[in-house]
Amino acid sequence: MATSYATVTWDQLHRDARQLAAELMPRGPFKGIVAITRGGLIPAAIIARELDCRLIxxxxxxxxDEERQGEATVIKRPEAAGDGEGFLIIDDLVDSGVTAELVRRMLPRALFACLYAKPTGRPLTDMFVVEVPQETWVLFPWDTAPLFIPPLARRDDTSRS
Ligand SMILES: O=P(O)(O)OC[C@H]1O[C@H](OP(=O)(O)OP(=O)(O)O)[C@H](O)[C@@H]1O
Ligand SMILES: Nc1nc2[nH]cnc2c(=O)[nH]1
Ligand SMILES: [Mg+2]
Structure with a gap:
């Protein structure tokens, strides 16, 4: 169960994806990118643009299901990527590492990269940009919206920050 939340804005996500792309440049060129849906789709699009890679x-x-972890189920396989040779796998983050482990088993020769990594999942990714504490739930921009909050002086419970 998460004890805190970290909000990632579109700007921050774009910066982090560009930084990952810059770090991936010397490891390429790649034949193609395999995006792990859905969270890997937008990071993969940004990275594909930077690396001039057209095959996704x-x-x-x-x-x-929201914050509840269930059994990982593959509902579509990456047929075009063979055993992963020359391919780059992109996801938004690794947490327990279960998803990454499953995909790596399907594509053993691919390189795996993601934007954010929690300590348990960290060994499952070849590259990442920012480490996040295990108990922190990352809120991505596609899952959130800016919300009005009343000024501190007008809140009933002033102990809340
Ligand atoms: O390291 P793990 O513990 O396996 O968690 C990481 C995975 O969990 C999230 O996907 P999710 O199953 O929420 O699906 P989504 O990408 O469609 O939102 C996230 O996008 C990663 O793919
Ligand atoms: N959005 C989101 N999805 C996840 N899946 C596993 N961990 C996380 C997380 O911290 N945030
Ligand atoms: Mg995912």
Whole structure:
């Protein structure tokens, strides 16, 4: 269960994806990118643009229902990527590492990269940009919206920050 939340804005996500792309440049060129849907789709699009890579395959894995982790289920396999040779796998983050482990088993020769990594999942990714504490739930821009909050002086409970 998450004890805190970290909000990632579109700007921050774009910056982090560009930084990952810059770090991936010397490891390429790549034949193609495999995006792990859905979270890997937008990071993969940004990275594909930076690396001038036009071939995008997807692998669809369902693991979480909001914050509840279930059994990871593959609902679409990355047929175009063979055993992963020359391919780059992109996801938004690794948490327990279960999703990454499953996809790596399908594409053993691919390089795996993601934007954010929690300590348990960290060994499952070849590259990442920012480490996040295990108990922190990352809120992505596609899952959130800016919300009005009343000024501190007008809140009933002033102990809240
Ligand atoms: O390291 P793990 O513990 O496996 O968690 C990481 C995975 O969980 C999330 O996907 P989710 O199952 O929520 O699906 P989504 O990408 O469609 O939102 C996230 O996008 C990663 O793919
Ligand atoms: N949005 C989101 N999805 C996840 N899936 C596993 N961990 C996380 C997380 O911290 N945030
Ligand atoms: Mg995902």
């Amino acid at each position: 395959e997807t692998v669809s894995v369902v693991t979480y």
